[in-house]
Amino acid sequence: MRRSREQWQGHEQRKSELRNITLLLEKKFGIPRRKFGEDPLDILMETLLSQNTNDRNRDKAFQGLKKRFPNWEDVLKAKSRRIVSAIRPGGLAEQKAGRIHKILYWIKRREGRLSLSFIRKMNSKEIRETVGILKGIGPKTLHCLLLFGLGRDAFPVDTHIHRIGQRLGFIPEWMSADKAHEWLAPLIPKRKSLSLHLNLIRFGREVCKVKNPQCSACFLKEECALFQRVLSGTSLSPEKLRRN
């Protein structure tokens, strides 16, 4: 991503702000550990099912799929309507079922079996150019695969991270979540992607909530661009901004 001179001038400042935010979150919530033994194909499909829905419905859809089809070969052989019915709680079931089937078909044709283990040997750029071009695999899905499926230093930006990042100020207000992946890559502290991602998700659930952010009790309010603007009278509060 090309950055303007002003953007580059703010680059080092943002980097140091993000380092500080990472440390404060770890101080409060601890350092999350990666779960080992996750199957990259499971992670890819689970993330695909998370598109345009919440975590609860994503989990219902993924568990429904795994319960009905014990392995991915069964999904590949299944009639579309059976996949649709298994993943219906996650919404957009027809579209997602079609994408799941096409991805499985692509892997089977390429590898002769339903496993993503071949991507373990690739660097992240090669994975982006190989898997990232498949329909339904956008930047968030790809970054979840890299982080949770392969343990790489990649930072997924979902709707929660996007909201919190814009409030805190490390994602520009005009920037979409998709674009923010490339923007944030050089700013995230090295080997802290997992910690920052999971702690921000927890922070969003407990403090910087969508509807009712707990600004007065927030341990990041000194770091928060929006809170500082509210204090200086140049912005409405997060709650009022949401209503407008």
Ligand code: SF4
């Ligand atoms: S001060 Fe409010 S808006 Fe800013 S990060 Fe904290 S809870 Fe979110």
